[in-house]
Amino acid sequence: MQARFPSLKLRLGLIAYSLLWWVSLPAILIYLWRRGRRDPDYRAHLAERFGIYGAATKGAVWVHAVSLGEMRSATPLIRALLDRGETVITTHFTPAGRREAIREFAPEIAAGRVRALWVPFEYGFAYRRFLRAFAPKYGLVMEIEIWPRMIISCRANGTPLFMCNAQYPQKSYEKDAGGLRAELLRGFAGGFVKSEDQRARFAATGMPNLHVTGELRFDQPIPQAHLSAAATLRDVLRRGRPAITLTSVVAGEDALYIDMIRACPGVFFIYVPRAPERFDAVATMLADAGIKFARRSDMLDADLRLTGPAPDIDVLLGDSMGEMYFYLGLCDRAIVGGGFVTKGAHNIIEPLALKKPVIVGPHIWTIAYPAVEAIAAGVCTHVQTADALQQVVQRPPAITDAQISRFYTDHAGGVARTLAAIEKATGA
Missing domain, CATH: 3.40.50.11720 (3-Deoxy-D-manno-octulosonic-acid transferase, N-terminal domain)
Incomplete structure (x- = not known):
């Protein structure tokens, strides 16, 4: 009873x-x-x-x-x-x-x-x-x-x-x-x-x-204006380099990611903190590390167009909310934040929606579904250490659009x- x-x-x-x-x-x-x-x-x-x-x-x-x-x-x-x-x-x-x-x-x-x-x-x-x-x-x-x-x-x-x-x-x-x-x-x-x-x-x-x-996120709409803006700026900002977007980075991970950025000089990074109250702190950390970066708010207008000449930078700091698809549209693959602290990783579905392979840290208990399935399908790479993360960034595994499409289709609806x-x- x-x-x-x-x-x-x-x-x-x-x-x-x-x-x-x-x-x-x-x-x-x-x-x-x-x-x-x-x-x-x-x-x-x-x-x-x-x-x-x-x-x-x-x-x-x-x-x-x-x-x-x-x-x-x-x-x-x-x-x-x-x-x-x-x-x-x-x-x-x-x-x-x-x-x-x-x-x-x-x-x-x-x-x-x-x-x-x-x-x-x-x-x-x-x-x-x-x-x-x-x-x-x-x-x-x-x-x-x-x-x-x-x-x-x-x-x-x-x-x-x-x-x-x-x-x-x-x-x-x-x-x-x-x-x-x-x-x-x-x-x-x-x-x-x-x-x-x-x-x-x-x-x-x-x-x-x-x-x-x-999972409803597999059916969420993708703002095409963000993808168009990213397509316009991709070559201008990347200058022929591979690019990685760090999404929803949380407090406690910054030192690890900044060390990784410094160890990968041939890669362009888009760095997106999880919360707006962290934007200034992350900007200070990047500056203190001697990394060439620009803030999205300083270089782009409300329509994601350059307000001046394209800066010579290694990192774009995504200090805005609601524009993740733009930041993902600039990259080849994504590292999802939260996985290197015990509170756990955040959403992997947005990168996969754009056919971007995903990398996550050791702590994925918060996103067990669909992360476990994505790892099994070979569209998400699960790394356990900072050294392993750096190796994957420098020598990424081959993951095809077809693999990601199959996974996405299987889990939509x-x-x-x-x-x-x-x-x-x-x-x-």
Whole structure:
């Protein structure tokens, strides 16, 4: 028999969690104010974070995409939902996610078919207001975002809430086993998960109504304007050299990559930090290392055109958000950041979408699917050390476009599978 949800232990945990949010409210507001000095969007529309809105949009599909990566995962699915005549509300916690929704769906927002909002803070009253204002048909939480008050409020309101494009990395699964976080997963109405391994992990927590739907990022749209801009600049910047893009580089990896750049003088690099707050720090590190580089913001305009003569550089520092396909369009292959720190590597799908072979470091537990399959297919090289990375950069393995195309085709179709699963799970 299914255990009662929520258990007494979880109810007590939620009381402590709620108290923590109330006690922390001044600190949260100060954090938003300070972040707003550099990014005014943190301070904008603050009422939404407390469930206060203007006109409501009732009966829409609700998609929660906390930040930029989750929003990109959601984009092809939202397009498909719109094609079916749905109205969509998106919620976000970071400005990057909200801006991506506004950029991608500007015409639909103008037509009233999409609305981008801040997700409510974790207060019961804020979620009651949100659910009363919008009465969503159902909610889709992208990836593995676990917001206790969101889950409990939707369950109490009778709003079906599903995890979508969901994954449960092995380390997180082992850490959560038997704990309150794992129990919260039983509060979802179900999950649309990336692989059979993921399904088994979610099932072990007691999450109901599970469907294997694959990875939505294989279906995400590619901005052709970014590829055109890259094609125009590729020869100008590379000057006949092979080129490698370092994507989503995180703190703790910079010294390793900078040493690699200095050891490979015949290679052009495009260096893209994971977070905008790291742009200045990485620029300082490159300058201190004596590397000839230029910042994208200094040499290119908003349309990715040169603002002056092409500089003589060995590294282009990608100090912008939302232009990864441009940076990948410049290269022959990509190194995906995060793999040389224990927090784990980031998305390998964007390079593969452009038929760029991928290199990852030792820690791939965060992207086990599809990294394990990509390594087995020979389109992703898994290196364990800095020396091995340098050898692969200097003597890259032969990987054909046909290999990558076969792999990509084999794993595409997540949108169609997710739509079918939604229909089955909700009857919608």
